[in-house]
Each structure stands twice: as structure tokens, then as C-alpha cells.
Amino acid sequence: MQYFPLFLDLKAKPVLVVGGGEVASRKVDTLIRAGADVTIVSPSIENYLQTKVDAQECRWVQSFYHPGLMSNEYVQVWATTDNNELNHQVHKDAKEKGLLVNVVDDLPYCDFITPSLVNRGRIQIAVSSGGASPVLVRKVREKFESVLPFNLSLLADFCASKRNSIKEHFSTVDERRKFWELFLNDTKVELAQSREELEALYQASIATSIDMQGSLTWLEFGVDPELLTLKALKKMQQAELVLHPQDCPFEYIDLCRRDAEREVYANSAELSSMIANPELKPMRVVVFIPEGSAEFKLLTQNISIMTQGS
Numbered sequence: 001m002q003y004f005p006l007f008l009d010l011k012a013k014p015v016l017v018v019g020g021g022e023v024a025s026r027k028v029d030t031l032i033r034a035g036a037d038v039t040i041v042s043p044s045i046e047n048y049l050q051t052k053v054d055a056q057e058c059r060w061v062q063s064f065y066h067p068g069l070m071s072n073e074y075v076q077v078w079a080t081t082d083n084n085e086l087n088h089q090v091h092k093d094a095k096e097k098g099l100l101v102n103v104v105d106d107l108p109y110c111d112f113i114t115p116s117l118v119n120r121g122r123i124q125i126a127v128s129s130g131g132a133s134p135v136l137v138r139k140v141r142e143k144f145e146s147v148l149p150f151n152l153s154l155l156a157d158f159c160a161s162k163r164n165s166i167k168e169h170f171s172t173v174d175e176r177r178k179f180w181e182l183f184l185n186d187t188k189v190e191l192a193q194s195r196e197e198l199e200a201l202y203q204a205s206i207a208t209s210i211d212m213q214g215s216l217t218w219l220e221f222g223v224d225p226e227l228l229t230l231k232a233l234k235k236m237q238q239a240e241l242v243l244h245p246q247d248c249p250f251e252y253i254d255l256c257r258r259d260a261e262r263e264v265y266a267n268s269a270e271l272s273s274m275i276a277n278p279e280l281k282p283m284r285v286v287v288f289i290p291e292g293s294a295e296f297k298l299l300t301q302n303i304s305i306m307t308q309g310s
């Protein structure tokens with residue numbers, strides 16, 4: 001992983017943009033939408049930026065850039081001019097003050113990069129190739145745009161409005177998580193187009209008892225995680241504990257729920273001891289075993305095993 005993915009809260013935080021052309025316009029537009037306090041430094045600016053300045057959505061210092069304009073108050077600095085020498089000077093001045101800086105289209109001079117975004121209100125998906133292939137990123141983004149429903153924004157706002165209500169109804173994090181899983185997996189919820197529809201479905205769901213029983217799911221791993229079934233992926237995303245041998249490819253483990261516990265077992269005898277632990281009974285456990293292995297036959301007798309592609 002070349003870059004650490006991070007969503008940064010820029011609300012009311014000062015950001016410096018050096019340059020006033022088309023590139024600066026794109027960056028300033030995104031920064032304003034994120035709520036940043038933007039200062040533009042440039043002897044002239046595009047008409048679009050002028051409208052933003054006139055609307056007092058950002059400020060403009062009408063001047064050529066000089067080091068005296070760099071300040072420790074900025075949390076981000078953007079160099080967007082078509083003058084490489086000037087951009088590198090901005091980078092040098094920012095680094096001397098310990099500031100995060102991005103020189104547009106000049107990767108070695110970037111402390112951070114901006115991903116391609118898919119926006120659905122509160123839901124944001126960021127896609128990046130680390131600067132390697134913007135066209136490939138665009139293709140990935142197009143896939144997301146075509147698959148993700150536009151009511152995601154409505155759903156996110158509704159879920160946010162129920163945070164206090166759900167805490168009052170369910171005392172534990174586990175109960176709340178399982179409720180939301182059931183609620184959001186409901187086809188009617190996925191198709192809802194109004195808050196009133198969601199409210200009716202929510203009230204019906206919250207009146208239904210939640211199954212707090214644990215589960216034990218056996219999954220065979222091979223060499224190609226793309227052969228995993230949708231059912232297997234769903235179980236992996238719901239897992240609270242993942243048990244796997246040392247040689248299980250990381251690609252499989254990485255597809256499991258991010259905050260699930262992960263434990264390595266050395267052999268079938270150790271695995272048998274682990275799954276016999278009574279503390280696992282209320283947990284949703286996923287066990288990875290090698291594809292076609294004879295070692296686990298006794299453990300898995302009369303148990304349905306999810307195999308790749310089945």
C-alpha cells in the first residue's frame with residue numbers, strides 16, 4: 001500500500017492554494033465543498049474563482065507568490081501553477097514549516113494525493129492508483145457509479161438520525177450491529193425512496209427480536225480469491241473471529257471484516273481445540289482450511305463446507 005487512506009476534516013481549517021488557473025479552480029471547488037477556509041495566491045484568477053471570491057466563499061491575495069506568504073497556520077498547501085520552478089519553491093517553503101503540500105501532477109513533490117471520489121451524500125468512496133493510472137481509476141469509478149444506488153445518501157442520513165434511538169433500544173454494540181445488518185439487507189430498504197418508507201420499515205424491524213446465536217462457517221481457500229461465492233463473502237464480512245493457517249493467502253483474510261479478530265492455527269488438533277472453546281458459541285466464526293486437504297476430514301465430517309465457485 002503506497003499511501004495511507006485518510007478522510008481529513010478541513011471544516012474551517014486554513015488551506016493555501018498557489019495559482020489561479022483551471023487546475024486551481026478544480027481544487028478550490030473541492031476544498032470549499034469540504035468546508036475549508038481557502039486562501040488563493042495569484043496575480044490573476046479564472047472567472048470561476050472570481051465568483052467564489054465575490055461570494056466570500058474563499059479569499060484572494062492578488063500577488064505573485066513569495067515565501068513571506070507561507071504561514072504555519074495552513075494545514076494544507078497546494079501548488080497548482082504551470083511554472084515548475086515556482087511550484088518547487090512553494091514545496092520547499094511548505095516543508096521548511098512542516099506543512100503538508102501537494103504539487104499538482106508532480107508526484108515526488110506530494111505529501112498527499114487526492115483520489116477520485118464517488119459521492120452519495122454522507123457516503124464517499126475514494127479510488128486511487130497512487131498516481132500510476134488516472135484512466136484506470138476513472139474506469140473503476142465508473143463501475144462504482146453504475147452499481148451504487150442513488151438512495152445511499154437517503155439511507156446514510158436516516159441511519160445517522162437513528163444513532164441515539166438505536167442506543168436506547170439495544171444496550172450492546174453487537175446487538176446494534178446485527179440489527180443494522182438485518183435492516184440494511186432488507187430488499188425493501190434498498191429500494192426505499194423516502195424517509196417515510198424507511199421509518200415504517202425501521203419500526204417494523206426494531207420490534208422484531210434479533211437472533212444473537214453465533215455461527216461456524218468453514219471456507220476452503222485456493223489460489224484465486226475471485227472464485228469466492230457471494231454467500232462466502234457475506235459470511236466473511238459478518239465474521240467476528242477468523243481462524244486460518246499460516247499459509248492462507250492474505251488476500252482471503254483481507255476480504256474479511258476489518259475489525260474481526262484473527263488467529264492462526266498450526267494444525268487440525270490445535271484448530272479442534274480452538275473451536276471447542278465455549279466462549280466462541282455466541283460469535284460468528286469463519287474458519288479457513290486448505291482446498292482439498294485430507295487433514296481436516298474428521299473435523300468437517302457432516303459439515304457443509306463452502307468451496308470456491310460453489
